[in-house]
Amino acid sequence: MMYRIGVDVGGTNTDAVIIDENLKLVENVKMPTTEDISTGIYNAIEAVLEKSGIDRKKIRYAMLGTTQCTNAIVERKKLCKVGILRLGSPATHSIEPMIDWPEDLRGAVSENYHILKGGYEFDGREITSFDEQEIREAVRSMKGKVDAIAIACVFAPVRSEHEYMAADIVREELGDVSISLSNEVASMGLLERENATILNSALMKVAETVTEGFIEALRKQGVDSAEVYLCQNDGTLMSVEFTRKFPILTVACGPTNSIRGASFLSELKNAIVIDVGGTTTDIGVIVNSFPRESSLAADVGGARTNFRMPDIIAIGLGGGTIIRENEGAVKIGPDSVGYKLREKALVFGGDTLTATDIAVRLGMSQIGDSSLVEHIDMDFARDTMDKMMEKVEDGIDRMKLSAEPVPVVLVGGGGILVRDSLKGVSQVIKPENYPVANAIGSAIAQVSGTFEKLFTIGDGLTREDALQQSKEEAIEMTVRAGADERTVEIVDVEDVPLAYHTGNATRIKVKAAGDLRI
Incomplete structure (x- = not known):
């Protein structure tokens, strides 16, 4: 029997599970997330392996879902200095790269950019x-000043030759x-595409640290023959090499893992899914066992991007949410005791009233x-509970596509906070x-591949x-x-005709997914 280990890092807890080759749960643990993240991952791996007692050599795969890339952007820490090459002169000088970024994020990433000839209509x-x-000449001026390079070309999804030619010069x-x-x-x-590309370059060092840290934590526990994967935000896996090239794809993988786990x-x-x-x-x-993808531009740390993101709304309610009474009115959060729940909450002998305390008081x-x-x-x-449920029910209504009652799957360690009956929910x-x-x-999680291309229909090529x-x-x-x-x-097909494009053009995007090879 071969096994796989899955680890997911949350703001409060780091969870680890071991499942067998038939996808049956063997063992699970929930450990506090640590300030440095890596220690919490190591502790969770150690605990679940000791609890299961299985032979470490029989672990074939190890998967990690982590918030470290998201945290690096939000906290403006550990980011690479990025040199930016935009190919689109003279058409794009009116709007500079990162023009709408928060000043602290722009300063943490780079102000070293060049708008150069090239690009496409x-x-x-x-x-x-x-x-x-x-x-x-632009690249030479960046030597010794940047850690990574981001190249964005006008209408690169239509034609990308200029980006690849520029990359050759950079190398x-x-x-x-x-x-x-x-x-x-x-x-x-x-x-938006340029912003996503810059952030991807800014996360290169973080990705290397995350992957090396996970592999080292496994090695210290004797798991040195497993294939290592990281979770991406569409609910599938990517290799260590792919993660180091596209770390931005790990952003928001936590909620995605919960959605996939809830479906399973x-x-x-x-x-x-309520996590x-x-x-x-x-x-x-x-939707068809995978997270629904957002159609809106995603805000990542204050920068608008258009790379794929799960359609998620987050509300300030969790097990550690602090409850206050202000002149007879209940105030719920938005602050939380987070990973200090077991020392701060009243039921654990602490001095802070939390949502968990309310759930325990109500039985x-x-x-x-x-x-x-x-x-x-x-x-x-x-x-207090009524007001907490109003927040949840409002969130459900915002995610529904019709007024019809829908089934809700409740997951997460704070699931004790949610009642068994909710408005607008069938069960x-x-x-x-x-x-x-x-x-x-x-x-x-499965492995996926997404192919996207602009096709011109005609001259022997049908849709x-x-x-x-x-x-x-x-x-x-x-x-x-x-x-x-x-x-x-x-698992997903998009076929979008482009009315503004000359000829009969359509953008086709296809996603496929499959199980890991056993």
């Missing part, structure tokens, strides 16, 4: 010819430097010492092992031909990423 014609000497001048190309990172929309545990392919953690409650939607949970919250007025507790499902759904989501070609490419990418070819399926 929407129909693939060059704006201006590629100027090798101009780019070479010639700067050697083995990390490079991000916008056509590989995000989709249409120059500024509940056996539902379509539902709303209640220690600090926030994330509400998302399962919804037996966590800690219930005698320590008997002094809380029962009417106050009920009023509330709390599956077995729901507190560690996020780690289970990382452990059972059906373009779709078939895209599906074959997506399947091939998935197999190359480590999937068992026999299990690969097409």
Whole structure:
């Protein structure tokens, strides 16, 4: 019997699970997240391995879902200095790169940018010819001043040759430097795509630290023969090498893992998922067993981007949310005791009234010492719970696409806070092992491949031909990423005609996913 280990890092807890080759849960643990993140990961791995007692050599795969890249952007820490090359002169000088970024984020990443000749019109014609000497001089001026390079070309999703030509020059001048190309990172929309590309480059060092730290934690526990993967925000896995190239794709992977875990545990392919953690409650939607993708520009640390993100709303309600009474009115959060719940909450002998204390007072949970919250007025507790549920029900309504009642899958360690009956909900499902759904989501995650291209229909190429070609490419990418070819399926197809493009053009995007090879 072979096994896989899944780890998911949250703001309050770091969860770890071990499942067997039949995807049956063998063991799970929930450990406090530590300030340095890595120690919490190591502690969780150590605890789940000791608790299971399995042979370390039989662990075939190890998966990690982590918030470290997100935290680096939000906290403006450990980011690379990025040199930015925008190919689009003279058409794009009116708006500088990072123009709408918060000043502290811009300062942490870079103000070293050049707007150079090159780029394309929407129909693939060059704006201006590629100027090798101009780019070479710009790159030389960055030598010793930057850690990574971001290259963005106008309409790169239509044609990307200029980006690759510029990347070749960067390698010639700067050697083995990390490079991000916008056509590989995000989709249409120059500024949002450029922002995503810059952030991707800024995260290169963080990605290297995360992957090396996870591998080292496994090695110290004797897990040195497992294939290592990290979770990305579409609910699938990516290799260590891929993670180091596209670290931006780990942003928001935590809620995604919970959605995938909720689908797996509940056996539902379509539902709303409520993931209640220690600090926030994330509400998302399962569509064909995968998270619904957001159609809006994603704000990452104050920068607008257009790379794929799960459609998630977060509300300030979790197990550690601080409850206050202000002139007879209940105030819920938004601050939380976070990973200090077990020392700060009243039921654990602390001095801070939290949402967990309210749930224990109402008999919804037996966590800690219930005698320590008997002094809380029962009417106050009920009023507080009503207001907490109003927050949850409002979040559900915002995620629904119709007024019809929908099933809700409840997961996360803070799931004790949610009532069994909610407005607008047909049923509330709390599956077995729901507190560690996020780690289970990382452990059972599949491998995926996404192919996106602009096709001009005509001259012998039909829409059906373009779709078939895209599906074959997506399947091939998935197999190359480590999937068992026999299990690969097409899970999403987008076919969007482009009215503004000359000719009969359409943008086709196909995603395939499959199980890891056993």
